Amino acid sequence: MKASLSRLPLGILTAFVIVTLLVFSVVIVYGGVNSMEGQLEARMLEKMPANAVEAYRDINSGKVPRPDALQALLASTEGLEEWGDWEVDKLILGFGGVAVTFCGLVGYWLARKISRPLEVLARATQDLRAGDFAVRVGSIRKGAKEVATLVKTFDELAAELESMESRLRFNTMAVAHELRTPLTILQGNLQGMADGVFPLEQERVRQLLLQVEGLSALVEDLRTLSLAAGQKLVTQRQPVDLAVEATQVLGASRVLLGSVGMSVELALQPVQISGDSQRLRQALLALIENATRYAASGGVLRCETGRRGADEAFVRILDRGPGLPDDVSTYSIDLFWRGDGSRSRATGGTGLGLSVVQAIAKAHSGRLEFASRAGGGAVITLVLPRETTA
Incomplete structure (x- = not known):
C-alpha cells in the first residue's frame, strides 16, 4: 500500500494528503477539548457557591435539588457562562495550534518525500547541461506517478544524448x-x-x-x-515501380559490372510504393557499387524485387562474394563502415555507401536487412512500406 500510494497521480495524491491532514486536525481539536472537559468542569465548580454545587450534582444524579440551591445554581450560571465560553475558546485555539503544528510537520515530511526525486532530477539536469551525458537519476522509490515518468524520460534522454555524443565523436x-x-x-x-x-x-x-x-x-x-x-532527405513522393527503377540502374551500371567481371541475374516483379525515385536509385546504385568492390570475386550479382506480405515491398541484392561479418546488423552500420573491416581506401569508395542506403531506407520508413546467402555470399535487402501516404 505504501509503494502504490506513492505512485498515484500527483493531483490525487495531493488531494489525499490534504483530506488526511484535515481529518487529523479535527480529531486533534475534538479529542483535546473532550479530554479537558473534566478539568474544565472541576474548575467551574470551584467558582460556584457550595449550595449551587450541591444543586448541580443533584441534577446530574437525577435528584430534585432544594429550591434555594437551585436558585443559587441559576444565579451562578449566568455569571459563569461568559467564563466558560472563553475557556472553551482557549482550548479550541490551543489544540488548534497543536493540530496546525503537527499537520504542518507531517505535511512537510510527506512533501519532502514526494519532491525529493525532483531535487535529484534538478541536480542531474544541471550536470547534463554542463556536458555530463553519463548522468542518470535511476529508479526512485518515492514520488508521484508523474515524477516517476519524468525521471524515466530524463534517463532515456540522457542515454540517447550520450549515444549521440559518442557517435558524433x-x-x-x-x-x-x-x-x-x-x-x-x-x-x-x-x-x-x-x-x-x-x-x-x-x-x-x-x-x-x-x-x-x-x-x-x-x-x-x-x-x-x-x-x-534533418528529416529533409525525402521531401517529395510519387508512385514508384521498384522493378522499373532497378532495371534502369542496372542498365546504367553494366559497364561498371563488366569492368569487374560480374554478370547479372534478374528476378524482378513489378511492385509499386510511394517514394522518391531519385533517392531509391541512389540507394540501389550504392548497393551495386558495394558489391563490385567487395564481391567481384563471386562473378555474379543477382537483383530481385517483389512483395513481402501485404504491406511491404523489397529490393534485394545477392552476390557470391566473401559475405558479411556474423555480427553485422542495421544498428552496426556506422559512418565509414566497411564489410571487410578495413579502414583503408584501397577498395575505393567513401565507406559511406551502406550508411547512405540505410538513411534512405529510414527516410522512406523502411529498413535495411542483412543475411548470408546459401552457398556463400551476402544478401542485402532494402525493405520499404507499400503505403501510399506521404
Whole structure:
C-alpha cells in the first residue's frame, strides 16, 4: 500500500494528503477539548457557591435539588457562562495550534518525500547541461506517478544524448581520417609540382583528379546523411515501380559490372510504393557499387524485387562474394563502415555507401536487412512500406 500510494497521480495524491491532514486536525481539536472537559468542569465548580454545587450534582444524579440551591445554581450560571465560553475558546485555539503544528510537520515530511526525486532530477539536469551525458537519476522509490515518468524520460534522454555524443565523436574522427589521406596526396603532389620537384605530367594530374573526385563523393555522401538527420532527405513522393527503377540502374551500371567481371541475374516483379525515385536509385546504385568492390570475386550479382506480405515491398541484392561479418546488423552500420573491416581506401569508395542506403531506407520508413546467402555470399535487402501516404 505504501509503494502504490506513492505512485498515484500527483493531483490525487495531493488531494489525499490534504483530506488526511484535515481529518487529523479535527480529531486533534475534538479529542483535546473532550479530554479537558473534566478539568474544565472541576474548575467551574470551584467558582460556584457550595449550595449551587450541591444543586448541580443533584441534577446530574437525577435528584430534585432544594429550591434555594437551585436558585443559587441559576444565579451562578449566568455569571459563569461568559467564563466558560472563553475557556472553551482557549482550548479550541490551543489544540488548534497543536493540530496546525503537527499537520504542518507531517505535511512537510510527506512533501519532502514526494519532491525529493525532483531535487535529484534538478541536480542531474544541471550536470547534463554542463556536458555530463553519463548522468542518470535511476529508479526512485518515492514520488508521484508523474515524477516517476519524468525521471524515466530524463534517463532515456540522457542515454540517447550520450549515444549521440559518442557517435558524433567517432564520426568526427572518421571524417578526419578519411580526409587526411587524399588531402595529403594532393598537398604533397601540388607542392612538389609548384617547387619543380615533380614534372607536370598528364598522368599525375589524372591521379590527382581521382583524389578530387573521391573527396567530392565523400562530401556528397556526408551531405546526404546530413539531410537524413534533418528529416529533409525525402521531401517529395510519387508512385514508384521498384522493378522499373532497378532495371534502369542496372542498365546504367553494366559497364561498371563488366569492368569487374560480374554478370547479372534478374528476378524482378513489378511492385509499386510511394517514394522518391531519385533517392531509391541512389540507394540501389550504392548497393551495386558495394558489391563490385567487395564481391567481384563471386562473378555474379543477382537483383530481385517483389512483395513481402501485404504491406511491404523489397529490393534485394545477392552476390557470391566473401559475405558479411556474423555480427553485422542495421544498428552496426556506422559512418565509414566497411564489410571487410578495413579502414583503408584501397577498395575505393567513401565507406559511406551502406550508411547512405540505410538513411534512405529510414527516410522512406523502411529498413535495411542483412543475411548470408546459401552457398556463400551476402544478401542485402532494402525493405520499404507499400503505403501510399506521404
